[in-house]
Amino acid sequence: MKFIRHIPFLKAVLLYTLTAFGGPQGHIGMLMKVFVKKRKDLTEQELTDLFAFCQLLPGASSTQTITLIGYKRGGLPLALVTLLIWIAPACCIMGGLSFFVHYLDKRTLHTDIFKFLQPMAVGFLIYATWHSYKTAIKNNITRVIMIVAAFAVYFFIKTPWVFPIILVIGGVVTNFGNKGQPQKEVKHRKIKWTNIWVFAIVFILAGFLSETARKQEWENRRAFNLFENFYRFGSLVFGGGQVLVPMMYEQFVIREKTQYMTGEELLTGAGFVQGVPGPVFSMASYTGGMAMRDLGKESQIAGIAIGAVAIFLPSLLLVLFFYPIWNNLKKYNVVYRSLEGIKAATVGLMVASAFYVARDISILELKTISYLNLIVIFSTTVLLATTKIPPPVIAFVCLLLGWIF
Secondary structure (H helix, E strand, O other): OHHHHHHHHHHHHHHHHHHOOOHHHHHHHHHHHHHHHHOOOOOHHHHHHHHHHHHOOOOOHHHHHHHHHHHHHHHHHHHHHHHHHHHHHHHHHHHHHHHHHHHOOHHHHOOHHHOOHHHHHHHHHHHHHHHHHHHHOOOHHHHHHHHHHHHHHHHOOOOOOHHHHHHHHHHHHHHHHOOOOOOOOOOOOOOOOHHHHHHHHHHHHHHHHHHHHHHHOOOOHHHHHHHHHHHHHHHHOOOOHHHHHHHHHHHHHHOHHHOOOOHHHHHHHHHHHHHOOOOHHHHHHHHHHHHHHHHOHHHHHHHHHHHHHHHHHHHHHHHHHHHHHHHHHOOOHHHHHHHHHHHHHHHHHHHHHHHHHHOOOOOOOOOHHHHHHHHHHHHHHHHHHHOOOOHHHHHHHHHHHHHHO
16 A cells, blocks of 8 residues: 555656656756656755766666665665666667567668757756756865866766766865865664675676576577676666667677677667667667577567666666665765765766767757757757746657657
8 A cells, every 4th residue: 555655656757758868868857857846756966966876886877866766765666666667668669679670661760750859858958967056066176076077078978987987086086175064973784785696696697607508509598698798788887878889789790609680780779769768778678689589589579578687687786785885875974075076076977968969969050950959959948947847748849840840
């Protein structure tokens, strides 16, 4: 019966999931609008803290953030249901694409219906950045950290380790110039090691079974190999989809023993996922299905499921293990002082992401599409800041504009 009271929250998660376009950059703006401004499940400060914390971990940061929102509201059961609602639609769509990708004309796959989603995502990101700026940037040192972080992330965004490194440096800097709060007495809580043990055991076991299956040529060896590949990706990737796709390309296109698809097929999926609401990591469902397609439909469905489970499982285990520890560590003065720099660096990361996404959009050319893109960016930002129009309506209008123009 206790779970019934969370049904409105889960409905909000589902609606958010079905309209969360724009990748991680756009997701933070929608999270701010839906769960902070509208539903008030958490404050701006809490969302910024969660987002910064998830940037320190490998895996799907958007997925970890929405999972933690569910965790803070209703514990582990609600976190798991929230995660399932968040990943299921995108994984089903991307997995289904692996079945009929060969029957679609290339022009259909690259339809312009999605062309205004990128400028919309920039608008969402500007909105989220402004609100985060107001809560995180309070003095000159945080302004400097934000600016340096923005430049560093923009120019090295394809380097996976730039995200955690910048956040750690920001935390170290504010430890020198900020007195912070008086040291609180911290009660040492017993660390629950279950999640990290499961993470490590699955990591080791997946590698062992994958290698054994390959050497002994098991009948179902490809399934074991795929699980190990995706679990490893989900365990080691910093920086989201822009890092995940090159890793998949090297694994499934370049390597001679695991050439399960052509480069064009992989990049088709990478392009299509940009127009699918939900996590970019759902790309693993498409790749898993494509890798198993020559073994029959049942095996292809298994490949889709393996991709979805293996890519998101590390994110879940890591975030649920480290979050309670992080909450306890924040009570220490040295960590509390670091939070100011970490949050300032996070705002810099968001600024860099906005410019990085915008650079691939025509906005400075003297063309009709450039004016339309600017209008979409401006309108999205203003509507989010000044009206109560739900983000799904804005996303639908942008899709409609793409179809019309």
